[in-house]
Amino acid sequence: xxxxxxxxxxxxxxxxxxxxxxxxxxxxxxxxxxxxxxxxxxxxxxxxxxxxxxxxxxxxxxxxxxxxxxxxxxxxxxxxxxxxxxxxx
Numbered sequence: 001x002x003x004x005x006x007x008x009x010x011x012x013x014x015x016x017x018x019x020x021x022x023x024x025x026x027x028x029x030x031x032x033x034x035x036x037x038x039x040x041x042x043x044x045x046x047x048x049x050x051x052x053x054x055x056x057x058x059x060x061x062x063x064x065x066x067x068x069x070x071x072x073x074x075x076x077x078x079x080x081x082x083x084x085x086x087x088x089x
Contacts, residue, residue: 002057003084004029006049010042018076025049025080027057032087043078056082 008026015022023045029038034054043057058081 001081002027002029002059003032003087004043004055004057005034006051006053006055006080007040008051019044025051027055027080030054032089034087041078043080044076045080047080047083049080049083054084054087055080056084 004027006025007028010024010026012019012024024042025045026040027043028036028040031037047055049055057078059078
């Protein structure tokens, strides 16, 4: 799992098979102090996250596809699996 912050939405009129009717977000990996920690990437939103939310992202294809109930859509690799309420150190 990757700790990340949602930094934007993706709008597309044409999507590849499996991405139809899915909300795609831009996420920025962060560390536990909420500092940027890597390159931003795209993830399908499975939990109704919004811009500014701190989230947990799955970056493993099989688990990600199971969360969105699309086990046969092999192009899906990253999914926002949870919204983080608090980080305690």
